[in-house]
Amino acid sequence: MISGLLGIIDKMRIEVFPTKDYVEPPKKTIFVQFNPEKYSLRHNVDFCDSQALGTSGTDLRFNRIEGEEVNFEFLFDSSGVVPPGKIKDGKGEESLMDKLADIGNALMPAVVNPFAEVQTVEKEVEEFKNLLMGYDGETHQTSYLKLLWGGYTLTCRLKSMEIDYSLFRKDGRPIRARVKCVFKGTVDYKVMVAKENKSSPDLTHQRTLKMNDKLTLLAEDIYQNNAYYIDVAKNNKLLSFRQIDTGKKINFPPIK
The missing domain is CATH 3.10.350.10 (LysM domain)
Known part of the structure; x- marks a missing residue:
């Protein structure tokens, strides 16, 4: 309630898990730098196409309902105008003091040193990519994820990532990036069977x-x-x- 009265915006977060159980606390929690402007959902029903010889119609037989797909676009900016995103160990929920500190940093006028070189955004993007789709040699898997934003929650895995760089330093290094991610919903088999009660x-x-x-x-x-x-x-x-x-x-x- 206090956050709402102060106009504090809850940042979207992505919890990173090593296994599909989602029981233990996440190993990392990502707080995005900017909340996405929008997201899109996709639901697919998969059919088996069968057509008898000499016929013009197709008999669509139900096969399965595929997991939900969601598209998010994340913005990264290392110009220093806006505080960077955060990556914390474990569940890493932000306290009220953390949120107030972010607001204070955002309201402070940006002081630019004309002789200082702006940081490149490549490091933040690479760390983000490794957490979402890096291969774990112990589990032989990429990470299991949980997206949390407002009332939206999805247990999922990253299906694809597309990175667009823009705004460059004199040496050609980028200071802004848009990362387009497609996440595929996933459910543990035991949970799925219990839920569907086939x-x-x-x-x-x-x-x-x-x-x-x-x-x-x-x-x-x-x-x-x-x-x-x-x-x-x-x-x-x-x-x-x-x-x-x-x-x-x-x-x-x-x-x-």
Whole structure:
């Protein structure tokens, strides 16, 4: 509330994780120098195209819903007019004093030494790139990311990065860059299965038999049909569908 009364703008941050669990605190947190002016979302449904010989139409069969894609453009400027972005260890949430210090630095008149050379922006861009898409020799992966800005949150990985440099020093070194990033949403497999709660008869299911479980009722519950329990018994090489040991794992294959 105090931040809002003082007109303090929350900076977008990117949390960098080494693994897909997102359980432990991030190893780094990036606070961008400028909040993006906009972002765009893309949602894709993937279909399997099938067309019978001699026909003019195409039967689109659902395959999957792809992860969300989001495009952000980040601005880097090393002219000294605006305070640089920050990279902190761990979660690294900014305190109110940090935000007030940033406002104070931004309001102070920029004093330019005509004899001093302006810093190049290359170092900040390279560090940003390495955190988002650098290869980790221990995990053999690029980083897992969490984007946080206002009410928007996305667990994702960087899909692509395009860097445009502009405003150059006398020696040709850049002092401004626009970094266009495409992030692809990602969900841990266990979380995805729990969230989607798939119970389609077109998928393979596994059940562990509990006391008083009956194969006939389990098959009917999964396939919505009481005619498949014999096929399930054959698939699991059961001598009898009536006498099955408690704790045995039974596979229910998809209907072909």
